[in-house]
Amino acid sequence: MKHVLTLGTIIFLCFASFSAKAQMYNRVEMSRGDFYLNNVKQSDAQVRDILGEEIYNQTYVGAQKQRKLGNALIIAGGATAGVGAGLVLAGAAGAMGTLTHTWYYDPNTGRTWGDKYNYNDNLDKMGPIMMIGYGVLTLGAACLSAGFTFKIISAKRLQWVEEEASRKLNQNVSMNIGATRYGLGVTMKF
Secondary structure, three states: OHHHHHHHHHHHHHHOEEEEEEOOOOOEEEEOOEEEEOOEEOOHHHHHHHHOHHHHHHHHHHHHHHHHHHHHHHHHHHHHHHHHHHHHHHHHHHHOOEEEEEEEEEOOOOEEEEEEEEEEOOHHHHHHHHHHHHHHHHHHHHHHHHHHHHHHHHHHHHHHHHHHHHHHHOOOEEEEEEEEOOEEEEEEEO
8 A cells, every 4th residue: 555655646746747936026116206126215326237227228317307307397387377377367456447436516406416437447557467477377387288298208107117127126936846858857947
């Protein structure tokens, strides 16, 4: 019985193959333009080593410049649009006319009556301020649009860099135990 069990085990090992996959997972993350590997911020030299010279110089550095330019345009555009909106509102408030009613009093009869309404506008004085305000507001809106465009493009490029780094760092390693042409053996694949 002992020999039958041993023989059965040997036959099973010859025809069966065991495999075990070991994978060391490195967590790669980009946050606010910084590169993190396993929650540790990486320096530019370390990022260059992980990505390789070509990806680092052509994609990562360019995407970082786009991200910074987008941030600057968003801040400048918001401030400029705010100033433009303030000028438009100030011009509109100043251009509003005054409505006056002329009252007459007759001392002989003791009667009071209104004659006409007079409208005095200041559009000739405040119109240029409104026009300047519209121009500054348009410039601010253009800066905001360009800033958000740069931010979106850089975010997609940095996401690609993150995926590429994750792919490079997280390669499967497998170990197989089973029948080979020379008998029982162990193979490792990287």
